[in-house]
Amino acid sequence: MVLAGRGPVVVAEAAAGWALRYRAYDPERDRGLDLPRDRWEPMRVGTVFDLASVSKLFTAVAAVQQIERGRLALDDEVRTDLPAFAPGITVRQLLTHTSGLAPELPFHDLRDRAAQLALLWAEAAAPSGGPAGAPRYSDLNLIALQLVLEHRTGQRLDTLVRDGITGPLGMSSTSYGPLAPQGVAATEDQRRPWAKADRGMVRGEVHDENAWALGGVAGHAGLFATAQDLAVLCRTLLNGGVYGTTRILGPDAVAALLDPPGLGFGVDQPYFMGELAGRGAAGHTGFTGTSLVLDRATDTFLILLANTVHPRRRNGGSAPRAAAATRLARAVACGA
Numbered sequence: 001m002v003l004a005g006r007g008p009v010v011v012a013e014a015a016a017g018w019a020l021r022y023r024a025y026d027p028e029r030d031r032g033l034d035l036p037r038d039r040w041e042p043m044r045v046g047t048v049f050d051l052a053s054v055s056k057l058f059t060a061v062a063a064v065q066q067i068e069r070g071r072l073a074l075d076d077e078v079r080t081d082l083p084a085f086a087p088g089i090t091v092r093q094l095l096t097h098t099s100g101l102a103p104e105l106p107f108h109d110l111r112d113r114a115a116q117l118a119l120l121w122a123e124a125a126a127p128s129g130g131p132a133g134a135p136r137y138s139d140l141n142l143i144a145l146q147l148v149l150e151h152r153t154g155q156r157l158d159t160l161v162r163d164g165i166t167g168p169l170g171m172s173s174t175s176y177g178p179l180a181p182q183g184v185a186a187t188e189d190q191r192r193p194w195a196k197a198d199r200g201m202v203r204g205e206v207h208d209e210n211a212w213a214l215g216g217v218a219g220h221a222g223l224f225a226t227a228q229d230l231a232v233l234c235r236t237l238l239n240g241g242v243y244g245t246t247r248i249l250g251p252d253a254v255a256a257l258l259d260p261p262g263l264g265f266g267v268d269q270p271y272f273m274g275e276l277a278g279r280g281a282a283g284h285t286g287f288t289g290t291s292l293v294l295d296r297a298t299d300t301f302l303i304l305l306a307n308t309v310h311p312r313r314r315n316g317g318s319a320p321r322a323a324a325a326t327r328l329a330r331a332v333a334c335g336a
Contacts, residue, residue, distance in 0.1 A: 005300070066149060082124065098136070102138060106210075107119065146218065189312055190209070195312075240254050268281055274329060
């Protein structure tokens with residue numbers, strides 16, 4: 001699914017491929033096992049996708065909303081809310097992936113919440129990446145930020161996202177799972193050894209094993225959405241935090257999110273932004289095959305949603321994402 005826009009206009013919107021095709025993956029023959037042909041479901045412009053790490057952007061927006069309201073500050077130490085954290089690690093470092101925390105931990109092997117938190121606290125007390133400061137992308141940063149937000153506000157992350165972002169903006173197709181499977185793109189026949197858990201074909205439940213083990217609502221993954229809903233978020237951010245008569249952030253807060261180095265957003269990342277990178281473009285990718293790019297310099301956005309992990313994960317890289325972004329950048333440069 002691709003959706004591109006410039007200013008208030010959607011300039012391209014198209015769906016291709018299959019939201020559901022396979023009943024399982026055959027590791028011996030290294031191929032998917034098809035469902036009966038009459039049960040294949042095509043992609044549609046309204047298909048709902050597992051956003052994977054694009055979910056992190058919503059956690060970041062929710063955090064900046066609390067900062068704007070004075071309930072949180074970028075330079076607050078995380079240990080104020082989560083005492084197990086080492087001194088000196090700040091909210092800013094969580095948002096910029098400079099905390100030194102490990103990329104991930106095997107929460108999926110520990111379905112008990114207390115054991116999962118104990119694992120996180122052990123890493124947080126002595127980050128395996130060493131002292132904070134150097135960039136090190138980590139899901140744990142956004143999981144920790146979720147816990148900080150929930151402690152400060154007394155509300156769950158899904159409530160903060162619904163009440164602060166998706167509800168006011170009318171993003172009715174965006175939510176955490178589980179969802180009824182109809183109309184949702186299937187993801188993976190999730191089994192060991194290629195996956196981290198044995199769950200079978202996943203559809204309507206979060207693909208990320210850690211987000212699943214944490215209950216489906218996690219700071220780093222768990223949201224489902226349509227391209228049309230994400231377009232509303234893109235327009236809101238490109239408009240300085242307002243969509244129609246609804247404002248969810250002030251212009252300064254939006255600038256804090258999107259200005260280099262970005263808060264939750266990656267900035268000028270050619271590997272998936274192609275030639276849109278270089279003038280302050282901001283966005284994120286997701287493991288399931290999703291990405292979002294905002295280019296304030298040209299008031300342009302690009303959304304790509306796919307289920308490239310159906311029927312099993314592959315290391316396909318981001319070349320198609322970069323190619324699509326480059327085509328959009330060149331079209332804009334030509335005045336198209």
